[in-house]
Amino acid sequence: MRMKPQALLYPAPKGLYCEKGNFYIDPVQPVxxxxxxxxxxxxxxxxxxxxxxxxxxxDIMRIRYGDGFCDESNVxxxxxxxxxxxxxxxxHPAGHVLGSAQISxxxxxxRIVVSGDYKRRPDATCMAFEPVxxxxxxxxxxxxxxxxxxxxxxxxIARLLASLKQFPERAHVVGAYALGKAQRVIALLRQQGYDExxxxxxxxxxxxxxxQSQGIxxxxxxPATLEREARQDFAGSIVLGPPSAFADRWARRFAxxxxxxxxxxxxxRQRAKQRGVELPLVISDHCDWAELTGTIRDIAPAEVWVTHxxxxxxxxxxxxxxxxxxxxxxxxxxxxGE
Amino acid sequence: xxxxxxxxGRLVLTPQRNAKIRLLADYFRSAPDPSRGYALAAxxxxxxxxxxKPALIRDLLLERMDExxxxxxxxxxxxxxxxxxxxxxxREGVVPEDIPLGEVVERLQKAGRSEVRSLVRDxxxxxxxxxxxxxxxxxxxxxxxxxxxRLAKQALADMGSKDIGEIExxxxxxxxxxxxxxxxxxxxxxxxxxxxxxxxxxxxxATPIGEGDLEGLDPAAFAAEWKWDGIRVQLAxxxxxxxxxxxxxxxISGAFxxxxxxxxxxxxxxxxxxxGGTMRTNxxxxxxGDLQQRLNRKTVTRKLLExxxxxxxxxxxLFSGERDMRPEPFHARREALxxxxxxxxxxxxxxxxxxxFSTWEELDRLRSDPPDPVIEGIMLKRLDSPxxxxxxxxxxxxxxxxxxxxxxxxxxxxxxxxxxxxxxSDFTFGVWTESEGGTALVPVGKAYFGFTDAELEVLDRYVRxxxxxxxxxxxxxxxxxxxxxxxxxxxxxxxxxxRHKSGVAMxxxxxxxxxxxxxxxxxxxxxxxxxxxxxxx
Numbered sequence: 001m002r003m004k005p006q007a008l009l010y011p012a013p014k015g016l017y018c019e020k021g022n023f024y025i026d027p028v029q030p031v032x033x034x035x036x037x038x039x040x041x042x043x044x045x046x047x048x049x050x051x052x053x054x055x056x057x058x059d060i061m062r063i064r065y066g067d068g069f070c071d072e073s074n075v076x077x078x079x080x081x082x083x084x085x086x087x088x089x090x091x092h093p094a095g096h097v098l099g100s101a102q103i104s105x106x107x108x109x110x111r112i113v114v115s116g117d118y119k120r121r122p123d124a125t126c127m128a129f130e131p132v133x134x135x136x137x138x139x140x141x142x143x144x145x146x147x148x149x150x151x152x153x154x155x156x157i158a159r160l161l162a163s164l165k166q167f168p169e170r171a172h173v174v175g176a177y178a179l180g181k182a183q184r185v186i187a188l189l190r191q192q193g194y195d196e197x198x199x200x201x202x203x204x205x206x207x208x209x210x211x212q213s214q215g216i217x218x219x220x221x222x223p224a225t226l227e228r229e230a231r232q233d234f235a236g237s238i239v240l241g242p243p244s245a246f247a248d249r250w251a252r253r254f255a256x257x258x259x260x261x262x263x264x265x266x267x268x269r270q271r272a273k274q275r276g277v278e279l280p281l282v283i284s285d286h287c288d289w290a291e292l293t294g295t296i297r298d299i300a301p302a303e304v305w306v307t308h309x310x311x312x313x314x315x316x317x318x319x320x321x322x323x324x325x326x327x328x329x330x331x332x333x334x335x336x337g338e
Numbered sequence: 339x340x341x342x343x344x345x346x347g348r349l350v351l352t353p354q355r356n357a358k359i360r361l362l363a364d365y366f367r368s369a370p371d372p373s374r375g376y377a378l379a380a381x382x383x384x385x386x387x388x389x390x391k392p393a394l395i396r397d398l399l400l401e402r403m404d405e406x407x408x409x410x411x412x413x414x415x416x417x418x419x420x421x422x423x424x425x426x427x428x429r430e431g432v433v434p435e436d437i438p439l440g441e442v443v444e445r446l447q448k449a450g451r452s453e454v455r456s457l458v459r460d461x462x463x464x465x466x467x468x469x470x471x472x473x474x475x476x477x478x479x480x481x482x483x484x485x486x487x488r489l490a491k492q493a494l495a496d497m498g499s500k501d502i503g504e505i506e507x508x509x510x511x512x513x514x515x516x517x518x519x520x521x522x523x524x525x526x527x528x529x530x531x532x533x534x535x536x537x538x539x540x541x542x543x544a545t546p547i548g549e550g551d552l553e554g555l556d557p558a559a560f561a562a563e564w565k566w567d568g569i570r571v572q573l574a575x576x577x578x579x580x581x582x583x584x585x586x587x588x589x590i591s592g593a594f595x596x597x598x599x600x601x602x603x604x605x606x607x608x609x610x611x612x613x614g615g616t617m618r619t620n621x622x623x624x625x626x627g628d629l630q631q632r633l634n635r636k637t638v639t640r641k642l643l644e645x646x647x648x649x650x651x652x653x654x655x656l657f658s659g660e661r662d663m664r665p666e667p668f669h670a671r672r673e674a675l676x677x678x679x680x681x682x683x684x685x686x687x688x689x690x691x692x693x694x695f696s697t698w699e700e701l702d703r704l705r706s707d708p709p710d711p712v713i714e715g716i717m718l719k720r721l722d723s724p725x726x727x728x729x730x731x732x733x734x735x736x737x738x739x740x741x742x743x744x745x746x747x748x749x750x751x752x753x754x755x756x757x758x759x760x761x762x763s764d765f766t767f768g769v770w771t772e773s774e775g776g777t778a779l780v781p782v783g784k785a786y787f788g789f790t791d792a793e794l795e796v797l798d799r800y801v802r803x804x805x806x807x808x809x810x811x812x813x814x815x816x817x818x819x820x821x822x823x824x825x826x827x828x829x830x831x832x833x834x835x836x837r838h839k840s841g842v843a844m845x846x847x848x849x850x851x852x853x854x855x856x857x858x859x860x861x862x863x864x865x866x867x868x869x870x871x872x873x874x875x
Binding site for chain 1: 344347348350351352353357360361403404406407409410411414415416417420421424425427467616753755759760761811812
């Protein structure tokens with residue numbers, strides 16, 4: 001008899017747990033053995049015993065938390081199956097950020113794929129999502145509402161470049177998450193022929209450097225720091241910083257800044273307004289509604305489990321399609337961070 | 339539609355006036371006719387369309403969408419037009435088009451009642467997301483983008499390097515899609531000739547008296563009159579066409595039918611719109627608070643007409659009949675005005691009296707203690723000044739009575755916009771009052787200017803170091819009898835308000851001084867403010 005999926009993998013207080021393999025996936029508290037999908041801090045936390053993740057994810061964790069982020073780290077190669085206590089585990093690209101992976105977990109004839117965070121759009125800074133056939137597909141639902149239709153990212157970058165032309169005397173200060181989004185925005189700007197130096201906040205420096213060391217060309221980056229001798233106000237240039245820096249005194253050095261924010265949330269006007277964003281760029285590292293539902297159709301799993309985000313709407317959609325689905329109600333993931 | 343949708347999107351999120359003007363002017367320069375003219379009309383509020391009820395667009399969406407999913411979506415987004423524009427799934431095989439705004443408007447104007455539903459559905463299918471949003475805002479009749487007609491006119495002036503006065507003079511004689519206006523602004527045609535002469539002419543404005551302005555000026559060269567606290571208006575009656583305009587050129591005839599009816603004055607006059615009784619009927623002028631009952635209304639009830647009768651207190655004259663009086667000196671214009679006012683209805687017109695004086699010191703004393711509570715200061719007009727559109731320094735000055743001041747305690751702060759987005763620069767302040775739980779602070783106003791940059795640094799630091807609670811973007815700061823921040827707030831007047839918990843609403847409050855020397859317990863009490871209601875600054 002085939003193993004019941006909910007016996008293979010189930011939500012426990014510390015995260016999604018595989019009892020047979022005795023490991024957790026993206027646990028939110030320190031555990032003995034963790035499998036990590038990608039380097040965002042709500043998924044990849046420090047303090048576990050043994051960590052299995054892609055080489056890039058391990059590098060990113062080391063950059064963020066230091067060498068002692070775990071007791072023992074092991075590299076998972078994409079597409080290579082490993083056995084852990086009789087459970088077959090395999091990592092597949094997820095297209096979310098550099099190093100991001102889905103994790104397939106298989107035992108007793110049942111295969112579950114944990115997508116982690118993923119997207120389907122082309123992204124020059126990471127490998128594309130690969131659909132993996134499975135019995136249960138665990139999908140994220142960050143943008144799991146029918147209102148989310150992310151526009152083409154080239155068009156969004158073109159809006160930023162148009163504004164730069166229209167307001168050449170103002171600094172365009174772009175909020176973007178430090179891992180993934182910032183590098184993608186820079187890469188997109190370069191793809192569209194923008195070759196001026198781009199200024200970056202200190203919090204982005206190490207990760208940008210790491211992306212460049214992995215062969216991702218980000219062009220000339222300069223620190224957005226203020227030299228006492230050479231005061232400059234960054235008029236007419238693009239400055240990237242983490243979103244939190246905007247409320248900081250850091251933001252004061254810029255000439256009459258245009259507040260820009262690159263995030264999937266920027267689709268909702270009120271969101272942009274609340275944050276004081278003047279130029280919202282809808283650029284997301286997650287799937288929009290059409291991609292979430294399209295992926296479920298592509299993979300055609302027997303069952304769908306939905307986690308962090310707007311679970312109820314995606315579960316409802318699955319019901320309407322006759323696909324058994326349920327919300328996982330995992331806690332500890334930042335479903336707003338993007 | 340794409341360019342118009344992008345323009346709307348940017349305008350909503352752009353706080354600075356100059357940046358808005360640039361966005362508008364760039365759009366007007368690059369968009370084709372007649373789209374730009376309809377865009378202008380939509381923004382300035384002169385576009386008339388068959389509007390569509392929100393229920394219709396909701397129904398259209400539900401034709402294609404599960405109701406449960408719709409509720410999740412609407413609940414999350416909060417705005418129906420936005421929800422529909424985002425969640426709309428176009429018919430299979432339809433590729434979004436950039437339909438010109440002009441075509442959209444013209445199709446809507448031509449459509450019969452029974453065709454509207456299918457027209458809206460078709461438009462939603464063919465437009466892209468941003469286009470759908472702009473379209474839905476247009477057909478539901480509420481752009482709400484924080485752009486006044488005046489700002490749009492300023493953008494037109496910038497586009498064609500013209501004076502805004504010229505645009506305002508033309509404005510009411512033109513209609514959407516404003517083809518002759520744009521031809522003129524882009525230098526392809528002469529200034530359009532108007533067929534309706536009862537148009538608005540830009541008003542002459544005064545500059546405030548600054549430090550040292552009066553030294554070197556001869557009191558004998560000026561006339562003084564009271565500055566009345568109503569709204570500045572222009573009344574035109576030319577060739578039987580009667581119009582009443584606000585000082586920004588918005589037509590408000592509909593809200594003041596009694597004035598229009600009594601306007602037997604041939605020409606164009608400038609004056610203050612007030613309520614209450616004229617001096618000629620020996621009845622008191624009512625306060626600005628009373629006048630507010632009549633403002634921002636499209637129509638007016640009989641009761642309002644009886645309780646708050648409106649009249650015009652004449653200041654100046656631009657045309658006497660057909661004759662252009664604007665080049666004449668002030669004293670000659672006043673003479674002509676007084677003859678017209680004398681002949682007009684005593685209930686609806688009087689003449690703003692001159693204030694005799696011989697020295698600036700004497701005038702200063704009169705200014706600080708005016709004879710009527712509805713006076714907010716003194717106007718000084720050069721006797722030889724012609725009537726010039728706009729605000730220039732020299733011919734006319736305004737000398738306001740000193741504003742009210744109170745000491746209040748900082749209660750909440752919010753971050754500013756643009757240049758100030760990293761500063762806590764919007765402040766809510768309160769005064770002490772007795773409540774059930776003892777003495778407590780009650781908010782009485784909000785101010786975001788008045789302080790210097792250096793003072794802002796101090797306020798910002800206080801807010802960051804003394805936050806006790808956060809509500810979204812708002813921070814509550816420490817405000818106790820012995821620990822808190824006292825600010826001196828200046829304001830122009832005080833009205834009763836049912837909308838504010840304190841029951842009072844300040845006019846033009848600003849932070850005049852930081853009072854770090856004071857403890858919050860020394861700040862003012864609500865009773866002090868209540869006693870000020872109706873008093874004038």
